[in-house]
Amino acid sequence: MKSISGKMLCKIVERQGWVLKRTTGSHHIYSKEGVDVILSIPVHGNRDLPKGTLRSILKDADLTENDLE
Structure with missing residues (x-):
């Protein structure tokens, strides 16, 4: 899996x-309409x-590794 920074x-x-x-501190909290x-x-x-951590966030956001490009 490609590694990326939290900022990216x-x-x-x-x-x-x-x-x-x-x-909140160093954590950015995101939400999405309808999710x-x-x-x-x-x-x-x-x-x-x-x-x-990256894999877990991608799973929660319903994204794939291909979306990282």
């Missing part, structure tokens, strides 16, 4: 229609997200 993942989910609701899931994306500078 935020840009990707925003392109998919997710809206930033608030920032009951809340996304919490850790943004620690340009540090890559751990693979398990």
Whole structure:
């Protein structure tokens, strides 16, 4: 799986229609109209997200690895 930073993942989910609701510390909280899931994306500078964290966020957002491009 391709690794990306939290900052880059935020840009990707925003392109998919997710809206930033608030920032709590270093976590950006996103929601989407018609979806009951809340996304919490850790943004620690340009540090890559751990693979398990990235996989979990992609699953919650109903995205695939191909959407990361």
